[in-house]
Amino acid sequence: MDYDQFLSKVTRNRGRSELRELAKNISSEKPNYSLCGGVPNPEIFSFTKATFTLKDGNEIELDEEMMTAAQQYGPTEGYLPLRKLIAEFQNKLHNPPFQDWTSIITSGCQEAICCVRNAIIQNSNHVAISVLN
Numbered sequence: 001m002d003y004d005q006f007l008s009k010v011t012r013n014r015g016r017s018e019l020r021e022l023a024k025n026i027s028s029e030k031p032n033y034s035l036c037g038g039v040p041n042p043e044i045f046s047f048t049k050a051t052f053t054l055k056d057g058n059e060i061e062l063d064e065e066m067m068t069a070a071q072q073y074g075p076t077e078g079y080l081p082l083r084k085l086i087a088e089f090q091n092k093l094h095n096p097p098f099q100d101w102t103s104i105i106t107s108g109c110q111e112a113i114c115c116v117r118n119a120i121i122q123n124s125n126h127v128a129i130s131v132l133n
Helices: 009-013 018-024 064-071 080-094 109-120
Strands: 050-053 059-062
Touching: 009 109, 059 064
Parallel strands: none
Antiparallel strands: 050 059
16 A cells, blocks of 8 residues: 555655765764764763662663663664564564554654654644543
8 A cells, every 4th residue: 555645745745864864874984073963972971881770679780882872862763672672562463464664763752643743634634633621
């Protein structure tokens, strides 16, 4: 099925972020001073490791590699290990009838709702909503 018919004009005309695309092509083999994509130098990060204690007493430890990743800006689509975990969960729970799907991770429910709204609703569309009393 061609899902483009469900996308708003704004979404269909939206292109990739030129800065993000440029950042993908920068070589890490030689020093560079790119200001695109906001990738701070990990040497300036304050935290090197962290331990979190859960209510049941179990502990989760983030080693230096995990802490560096946690303090760095990630890809636009979201943290890849989490996206893979979500994809496995969705495949197991819902078994989508197609393979060419992906997911994105947003920073919150309202942002996700706004992204979906912008993707599929035109300015001229009428929308029915429920109102809580």
